[in-house]
Amino acid sequence: MQIALEAHERGTGFGDFTARQTMVLRNRHGQESRRDVRIKILEVDDDGDRSMFVFDQPRDVKGTAFLVHAHRTEPDDQWLYLPALKRVKRISSSNRSGSFMGSEFAYEDMTAQAVEKFTYKYLRDEACGELTCSVTERTPVEKGSGYSRQVVWHDRDALRIWKVEYYDRKDEHLKTLEIADYQQYLDQYWFAGTMTMMNHLTGKSTVLNWSDYEFQTGLDDGDFTQTSLRRAR
Amino acid sequence: MPSPSFLRGGVLCAACVSLALVSAEVRADTEFVYEEVSGRISLESRQFPESAVFPGQASQATGLVFHPKLYVEDAEGRSITVAPFFRYDGADTRRTHADLREAFALVFGEAGNSEWEIRVGIDQVFWGVAESRHLVDIVNQVDLVEHPNEETKLGQPMAHLTWSAEWGVLELFGLTYHRARTFPGPAGRMRGLFVIDDEHVSYESSAGEWNLDLAVRYTQSFGPVDIGLSAFDGTSREPSICPSPVPGAQLTQHYEQIRQFGIDSQITIDAWLLKLEAIRRKGFRNLFCQQEEDYGAFVVGGEYAFYSVWDSPADLSVLAEWNYDERGQNATNVFQNDLFLAVRYALNDVQSTDFTLGVFEDVDLDTRVLSLEFNRRLTDYWAMNVEAIAFLKIGDMDFLQHGLENDSFVGLNLSYSF
Numbered sequence: 001m002q003i004a005l006e007a008h009e010r011g012t013g014f015g016d017f018t019a020r021q022t023m024v025l026r027n028r029h030g031q032e033s034r035r036d037v038r039i040k041i042l043e044v045d046d047d048g049d050r051s052m053f054v055f056d057q058p059r060d061v062k063g064t065a066f067l068v069h070a071h072r073t074e075p076d077d078q079w080l081y082l083p084a085l086k087r088v089k090r091i092s093s094s095n096r097s098g099s100f101m102g103s104e105f106a107y108e109d110m111t112a113q114a115v116e117k118f119t120y121k122y123l124r125d126e127a128c129g130e131l132t133c134s135v136t137e138r139t140p141v142e143k144g145s146g147y148s149r150q151v152v153w154h155d156r157d158a159l160r161i162w163k164v165e166y167y168d169r170k171d172e173h174l175k176t177l178e179i180a181d182y183q184q185y186l187d188q189y190w191f192a193g194t195m196t197m198m199n200h201l202t203g204k205s206t207v208l209n210w211s212d213y214e215f216q217t218g219l220d221d222g223d224f225t226q227t228s229l230r231r232a233r
Numbered sequence: 234m235p236s237p238s239f240l241r242g243g244v245l246c247a248a249c250v251s252l253a254l255v256s257a258e259v260r261a262d263t264e265f266v267y268e269e270v271s272g273r274i275s276l277e278s279r280q281f282p283e284s285a286v287f288p289g290q291a292s293q294a295t296g297l298v299f300h301p302k303l304y305v306e307d308a309e310g311r312s313i314t315v316a317p318f319f320r321y322d323g324a325d326t327r328r329t330h331a332d333l334r335e336a337f338a339l340v341f342g343e344a345g346n347s348e349w350e351i352r353v354g355i356d357q358v359f360w361g362v363a364e365s366r367h368l369v370d371i372v373n374q375v376d377l378v379e380h381p382n383e384e385t386k387l388g389q390p391m392a393h394l395t396w397s398a399e400w401g402v403l404e405l406f407g408l409t410y411h412r413a414r415t416f417p418g419p420a421g422r423m424r425g426l427f428v429i430d431d432e433h434v435s436y437e438s439s440a441g442e443w444n445l446d447l448a449v450r451y452t453q454s455f456g457p458v459d460i461g462l463s464a465f466d467g468t469s470r471e472p473s474i475c476p477s478p479v480p481g482a483q484l485t486q487h488y489e490q491i492r493q494f495g496i497d498s499q500i501t502i503d504a505w506l507l508k509l510e511a512i513r514r515k516g517f518r519n520l521f522c523q524q525e526e527d528y529g530a531f532v533v534g535g536e537y538a539f540y541s542v543w544d545s546p547a548d549l550s551v552l553a554e555w556n557y558d559e560r561g562q563n564a565t566n567v568f569q570n571d572l573f574l575a576v577r578y579a580l581n582d583v584q585s586t587d588f589t590l591g592v593f594e595d596v597d598l599d600t601r602v603l604s605l606e607f608n609r610r611l612t613d614y615w616a617m618n619v620e621a622i623a624f625l626k627i628g629d630m631d632f633l634q635h636g637l638e639n640d641s642f643v644g645l646n647l648s649y650s651f
Binding site: 087 | 501
């Protein structure tokens with residue numbers, strides 16, 4: 001719990017950022033498919049983050065946008081913008097375990113992991129690469145989660161997450177996330193460059209590359225409304 | 234209440250002022266920092282397995298759609314969007330058509346704790362929550378030759394002002410020009426017993442298609458409850474289909490001046506979406522232009538999703554909606570008392586594969602229409618859609634659907650997006 005709280009504290013306070021995500025989805029035969037997403041994130045005092053995802057690739061869903069108002073204890077609010085109909089649809093947020101864009105990342109893996117959404121247990125310290133990591137187990141509080149538990153490797157230096165093992169509801173080892181290419185921004189915050197999610201049951205994997213991070217870009221609540229969602233392009 | 238003409242003058246002024254503002258803002262420093270061309274080319278074919286009711290009607294229709302979109306944006310996010318649409322149809326000359334779906338300038342900003350946005354030009358607007366029909370949605374005309382489901386719309390010239398704050402979102406629309414609905418021609422299928430004249434359109438307003446129509450919409454969310462209230466005053470988007478004064482000639486389109494109030498609401502709880510849309514419309518003529526009849530109509534229903542069914546990533550959603558129109562047999566649409574039931578199976582795979590099976594069941598008139606849809610992405614640029622609509626039975630008293638008995642079809646669409 002201490003580790004999670006401190007990691008959370010060290011990871012918050014950046015205000016807002018924009019970035020690009022490129023995902024490469026690979027099936028067990030090596031066939032690839034690509035997803036390009038532009039992201040905006042805004043921290044909100046005493047509430048979960050506001051997030052906006054706008055899709056550029058695959059091209060048939062270009063301009064589709066996804067808005068999330070995350071909450072710490074209440075269910076999140078989510079809206080989808082469908083550019084072909086110019087329709088904003090409020091959608092259910094209860095499908096936390098559903099696949100994000102057909103990738104190996106679930107919605108619950110993509111959105112910020114509020115401290116309140118888990119209970120924690122310290123397991124051990126062990127070497128991870130050149131660093132020493134604390135290994136903890138966290139158990140989701142929400143019933144909608146697809147996981148029975150997650151095992152998380154935080155390094156002792158900066159409490160960055162390097163690896164997460166996901167166990168499904170039958171407690172089978174479903175997926176492993178490995179995080180690499182950390183860079184420090186604003187002289188303080190460490191953000192990942194590469195996230196690789198491997199699904200052990202299907203042999204599929206998704207590599208998520210982050211780029212073009214920009215911090216404190218002046219975003220505010222007005223950039224995360226249904227009206228601004230309709231402006232997405 | 235101020236007279237409509239006074240209101241119209243006011244809105245026209247506001248529209249002119251915002252047009253001036255927008256053009257000044259966008260033109261003054263035309264330093265566009267972002268430009269983009271995107272769009273879609275589709276090859277489409279519909280096969281009608283049953284023989285046509287009328288001579289000259291095609292048994293298959295193959296065509297091509299080109300729908301590019303140009304977008305430019307300056308450093309402040311102000312933008313211009315232009316999106317023309319072209320369809321070539323091998324069977325029906327009326328279905329071969331072009332439209333300017335979008336051509337608008339957009340500016341937005343903040344004023345204290347509120348946000349504003351102005352769009353001026355040709356645009357598309359969607360209101361509502363229901364799936365089986367879009368009852369409160371009234372700003373744009375339907376491009377009916379595209380699809381009988383009335384989901385595709387013609388571009389609408391307008392000035393559209395949005396003002397949003399803690400108290401909700403208020404939108405004002407000044408609609409400067411009326412578009413007549415498109416209808417299939419003599420050679421087209423799904424036209425019913427009568428061809429509708431698309432050349433001689435009449436209006437109740439002395440200003441004809443240039444009548445300034447007004448609309449206002451307010452939306453707000455209270456936790457899981459979303460509410461929208463809307464009002465429209467002006468030229469009906471739905472035509473009154475009237476017998477021609479000349480015997481034997483086509484039916485004609487006549488557009489009445491109407492006033493419509495609408496409410497739409499969705500409650501989103503867990504995997505439930507509960508939906509309601511209702512309208513009250515005044516000044517519209519009932520079936521075959523008999524007489525003006527004020528009426529109410531609603532669609533109520535919902536959707537429930539089962540996630541990760543059968544130990545897979547797939548979702549199964551069940552939809553049910555009840556459409557009701559208090560004019561009953563005098564209703565001008567097919568939704569006078571109809572149930573819509575559907576299941577949607579989404580695989581949530583890399584190809585975004587989904588299947589939807591739906592049925593429209595007319596409670597009074599013994600009509601049943603089945604629809605099947607299948608979507609799948611083939612590559613990062615190509616996608617396919619297969620759909621089938623089957624008119625299983627059409628009631629003897631269901632005059633609006635007579636002539637559609639043999640128009641069941643299977644359609645295949647291959648799209649390249651760029």
